[in-house]
Amino acid sequence: MxxxxxxxxxxxxxxxxVRTVTVVASCLAVLAAAVVTGVRALGQEPTVTLLANWTGRDARYFREAVIEPFEREHHIKVEYQGSSAESQVLGADVETGTPPDVVVLTGPGELAAYAGRQQLKPLDELIRREDFSESWVTPLNGHVYWFPLKADxxxxxxxxxxxxxxxxxxxxxxxxxxxxxxxxxxxxxxxxxxxxxxxxxxxxxxxxxxxxxxxxxxxxxxxxxxxxxxxxxxxxxxxxxxxxxxxxxxxxxxxxxxxxxxxxxxxxxxxxxxxxxxxxxxxxxxxxxxxxxxxxxxxxxxxxEVSGDLVALLHATPQARALIRHLASAGAQRAWVAKESGFSVHAGAQPSADDVGAGWHRSLARTLLDKDAVHCFDAxxxxxxxxxxxxxxxxxxxxxxxxxxxxxxxxxxxxxxxxxxxxxxxxxxxxxxx
Structure with missing residues (x-):
């Protein structure tokens, strides 16, 4: 750095x-794939694996606000892996046949490529389309393959x-x-x-x-x-x-x-x-x-212009399907953005008129959700x-x-x-x- x-x-x-860092990240991605294989070999079921880009403090917040409540309610262990080179990690995982069950990526273009190779599972039966506007859950070949967990x-x-x-x-x-x-x-x-x-x-x-x-x-x-x-x-x-x-x-x-x-x-x-x-x-x-x-x-x-952290499903196990429903719920989204001081575009996760917060934060939230404005995803x-x-x-x-x-x-x-x-x-x- x-x-x-x-x-x-x-x-x-x-x-x-920059190019050296990319090579190093690819090597780390291969190592990460081996770690996922080892976790699954332990046979600790029921377990679901999750890959996202949050590390350090953000990873701790994510675990406290979102993962731990899910584990307590469903008695399902979440093996979380956070990486700032998650695209390289996911690519290596897919290549070695050990992809995570659930992934959170910032790029719908990258997810569309995986969906085009039939490596993502449709989410039509796991999320409610009315909870998100179409610009956030863009259909691909008639199916929805991702939804936003957090937006900016x-x-x-x-x-x-x-x-x-x-x-x-x-x-x-x-x-x-x-x-x-x-x-x-x-x-x-x-x-x-x-x-x-x-x-x-x-x-x-x-x-x-x-x-x-x-x-x-x-x-x-x-x-x-x-x-x-x-x-x-x-x-x-x-x-x-x-x-x-x-x-x-x-x-x-x-x-x-x-x-x-x-x-x-x-x-x-x-x-x-x-x-x-x-x-x-x-x-x-x-x-x-x-x-x-x-x-x-x-x-x-x-x-x-807007951006988001998008959730997708690679293995439709019962545990992974349960995690998808949890991440798409208003409660989980509300808890996560409150911890991160971020934003959700879930229709049911919006703050009430009585909620307090910084003026700049309330103003940004209104703009992000304004139905009269034009919102374009990060190109x-x-x-x-x-x-x-x-x-x-x-x-x-x-x-x-x-x-x-x-x-x-x-x-x-x-x-x-x-x-x-x-x-x-x-x-x-x-x-x-x-």
Missing amino acids: SAPGQDRAAPGARRRA LKSIVWYPARTPPGTLNEIAGRPGQWCLGMGSGATSGWPGTDWIEDILLQQYGSGAYERWARGRLSWQSKEVKRAWTTWGRLAGAGGHKALVERALLTEYQQASELVTADPPRCSLEHQASFIRDLGPWKKADGRYTPSSRLIPGATAHDAW SDAMPPQVRDAFAQATIDFLADPGERHLDDLLRNLDSLSSPESLTWLNSVCDHGS
Whole structure:
């Protein structure tokens, strides 16, 4: 994990580090598959295996709020495995024939690929469709294969409470004021994909966004290319070498620390709602504004990018089916988001008018559930895995070299990766309000 103070390393070193981390993650994934095999060999039944991305404190909270109540009620043991490289872990598990019974992933595109290979089990009889809007339980070949356990709102920019709101546009025009960290282990680059996705959504609306996220709008189109160049100018790519190196060498969760440095080294962060619970934004009493107010050329009205932790079933054992019903219940979802200060989009898990909480949290929840707003799922998460991963890597390469010829090469390559007919694309990624 790179720290912000290591700014003098070359961008090329960052790219090599990203690829090295990916190789290491793949090795760890093979080890994890062996662990799952060992657990099952013990014959401790009834047992259900669960893979998700929560580790450390988050894993402890998840166990306390969601898993332990299930174990007490159903007398079923949950063997939980948390990994920040869960995509690699799951891939290795599937390859060795030892996949978990239940998995929680952030990418519907990745889940769609597994469903296309008939490695997921339909959930039609285990969840109630009326509990979730169709944008969250997108049908595939007539069946539902996943549902959201937790959701986050994107398309927002955080700023310290001390900042006069009337100065935000002026501040946004200075690249040095944006807090940006591109590092995230095996998934490095995703903060850049979030930027480009949101810019496209705000500049051209949900129609263009959805065509692109479904593989029907070329990466080389004027709309998509404009989103990349807009982000490059905001991030200082091309003319601010120190800023680019800082972004490439900073882990995404460390970017916020620059807000509370003495003196502050940045004051705006384009990041999802979860970032408000990290220490720096708590200390800065973080406020938010819709990104549409700060993105140059934004024309969309009330359009929001969203993301979620999605639950899917690989083995339909009685224990796994019981866990799916539990995770899809209003009670479990309410308990989890209360522990994590997150959000649920389950119709029955919403807070009552008497519930108290931070004003920013209530406001974000209302936006996330607003039936008149347009919500679009994170485009890279909705894309086939190989396209998603190449997109993330391309954002790193673009920051290091934002030249037009290099950008054209990156976009041409992404078009070639998006073209095979064997890829599984989602039927939709946006709802369109009421």
